[in-house]
Amino acid sequence: MNIVRYNETEAIRVSDTVQRRFLYTPNLMTVIVDFSEGPATEPDPFHSHPHEQTSYVAEGEVLFLMEGETPQHLATGDMVAIPAGKPHAIQLLTPTARLVDSFTPIREDFL
Amino acid sequence: MNIVRYNETEAIRVSDTVQRRFLYTPNLMTVIVDFSEGPATEPDPFHSHPHEQTSYVAEGEVLFLMEGETPQHLATGDMVAIPAGKPHAIQLLTPTARLVDSFTPIREDFL
Numbered sequence: 001m002n003i004v005r006y007n008e009t010e011a012i013r014v015s016d017t018v019q020r021r022f023l024y025t026p027n028l029m030t031v032i033v034d035f036s037e038g039p040a041t042e043p044d045p046f047h048s049h050p051h052e053q054t055s056y057v058a059e060g061e062v063l064f065l066m067e068g069e070t071p072q073h074l075a076t077g078d079m080v081a082i083p084a085g086k087p088h089a090i091q092l093l094t095p096t097a098r099l100v101d102s103f104t105p106i107r108e109d110f111l
Numbered sequence: 112m113n114i115v116r117y118n119e120t121e122a123i124r125v126s127d128t129v130q131r132r133f134l135y136t137p138n139l140m141t142v143i144v145d146f147s148e149g150p151a152t153e154p155d156p157f158h159s160h161p162h163e164q165t166s167y168v169a170e171g172e173v174l175f176l177m178e179g180e181t182p183q184h185l186a187t188g189d190m191v192a193i194p195a196g197k198p199h200a201i202q203l204l205t206p207t208a209r210l211v212d213s214f215t216p217i218r219e220d221f222l
Contacts, residue, residue: 053136079143
């Protein structure tokens, strides 16, 4: 079975403050993203990608920014959908946060 | 912005023990599923669908069953990927559990 057990799966270190664990099927990828060293004084840079995305806040709080829209404060249990190609960014509001990001198609750039 | 705030979004009651909150983009749907009245003495019936799925365990513990495979005990922070068409089932091991299920294509049957 295609499983990620959080405590048994070594994370991929994306930066000093961001780690990923993920799995995927041919057209769907879900990524556990752990952020640390918050709260941040300003948002991360905006970025975009052609993939449709949802983000579920599994732990912590973030400010979620989307181009042309009012930033939204999201806490544990909340989620947001991001259209393909839409510039977006987050600002960490707590010392750590965990997002569960899903994408279609899969993020080949994460493999 | 296309957001679900857990505490402000009325759940869809699927049964006496299952509630859903969801959002979606054209090809991606993410569903917060709250299960209650566990632990269960046996698994729910197997079911399948043509959609690819991932399930993240946001709270609680479940036994995850997939046809032809050894059942797997999943706890908070773990996740599993389910191929299109693969029969699967869960058994609730705790009084409540919350899964975050993502699907592509979207579950038109949930709308």
